[in-house]
Amino acid sequence: MSPTKKLAATAAFLASVLVAVPWAIAATGRNDLYYTLTSVALLSIASAGVWLTFYIGRINIGQGAYALIGGYTSAILVVDYGVSFWLTLPIAGLFCAAASVLIGLPILRLRGVYFAMVTLVLTEVARLLALALPITHGASGMVSIPAPGAIRLFGVTLVPDFATLQNPRLAFYIVSVVLMALCYAGLYRLVHSRMGRLCLSLQQNEELASSIGVNIAWLRVVAYAISSFLGGIGGAMFAAIAQSIYPSSFTVTDSVNFMLNCFLGGLGYVFGPMIGTFVLYFGWDFLFQTGEYQLLIYSSLLIALMLFLPNGLLSLRPAAKKRG
């Protein structure tokens, strides 16, 4: 895509999510949609992280662990230490990234199904830790987390205190969508810069990559740390919106869903996880009307999609270019 086209596409996307969607919601009075769309935005941030681990050739079913760690990091800092939420958001991401370096160093040596199995266990370990550690307040979790406060710079209020807002749902929606846009813009740039090429070389042949001088161990850890950073940010924001976090806020099911989002959208496309999260979330809600058959229809559709569209939904684009 040419730079002008890219800019136009970005502007159109931002205009539709920041202006058109709030307008449509105001016109129809469907305020509940804010919560749904905010969830989609945050889940797609965490899914973007999983997508990046796919991009280096690792099946990651452990993003729930980092979402949980991120959520708790932010909640504990806000509730027990009175730190501003806006400060805890990057701290939660960085804490998850640091944790993932320690966890990733040994486990990233594993490939294929072995790595997948270990990451699957991570989510469960994180849940049990949240139950057992005194700092996380055990099974009752943390409730009534105060809403994000104001950001003031030189006496100018940049972001108002969320507690004083008339429509905090709209504010959360805007913040989440902006975060999502930033995260995907960063990811897009990363994948289309040299780092993306190196990740791809790792995905396709680690031995050859190291023989051309790529420090594969380092690159794997960096990609995994970025992935976990995104998981932590998503989790922290989620805890702030729900104003609560429990050991069961992110479970193995969530980890699996993050992975499914990537599959569904397309592993070869940066925006795959975003589309995947959107379709999967709304698809599940939509199927609610089918009552007891919800799960049956849902899983059958997923199996069919993976059989007939192995490269994901985005491969349906008429001008679908590989690795577009």
Next chain:
Amino acid sequence: MTQLLQVSQVTKRFGGLVAVNDVSFSVAEGEIVSVIGPNGAGKSTLFKVISSFLKPTAGEVRFRGERISGLAPHIVARKGVVRTFQETTIFRGMTVRDNVIIAHHLRSKANLAGFFVGSATARRDEAEFGRSADQILNFLDLGAIKNEVASTLPHGLLRALGIAIGLATDPTVLLLDEPFAGMNHAETKRAVELVRAVRERGVTVLLVEHDMVAVMRISDRIVVLNFGLKIAEGTPAEIQCNPKVIEAYLGSEDETIGLLP
């Protein structure tokens, strides 16, 4: 002549099996040296030890006097000792040109953050890599297929692509793992010329090979392994009439050891 690569008393054991036993030889700058031997002689193991994909049980490999055995493969590659692969190991999903461009990784002056923000150095690097990749591809007669996806290429071209990837790293020593395996007569002839042309570029070549005819034609010196031991070393003419070598290959047709033209 300066000794570029020195293999000293290298031994590699796998459990009770001694795959390489106390092998020593050296490679001088600008030479083409071949390691040959019957099946199971330990050629591939020795090759992996030299490229540092395996650690020797005893002994060491030195490059320009500096010990390289035991270092990570990417560090050995950074020092200038680069290997190609026996199987058609390439980045299958990328185009031929992208395969070669990515292999320029070692030459980049900008760091990853520079590439992320698109700094001037990074843009210069990208442009330079593209030019250099085109030049290497033309050099190896791959220019016409540079936009094909690598997985669709036939065997012989993949081998050439493997060499192109190796060349892109700007190596001092290129280690070729069975560059002529599975090739017919015409392909082998072309590949032999190609390896010579690589040497003309100032690259020292160490190759491990099965095809005796090609080896005799191309090598300055030959090292012969059998059951993990070095049984002979010398020029092609010396190797051809070495009784130990003939014995090791006994039962083979004369033609396969290159005794007949």
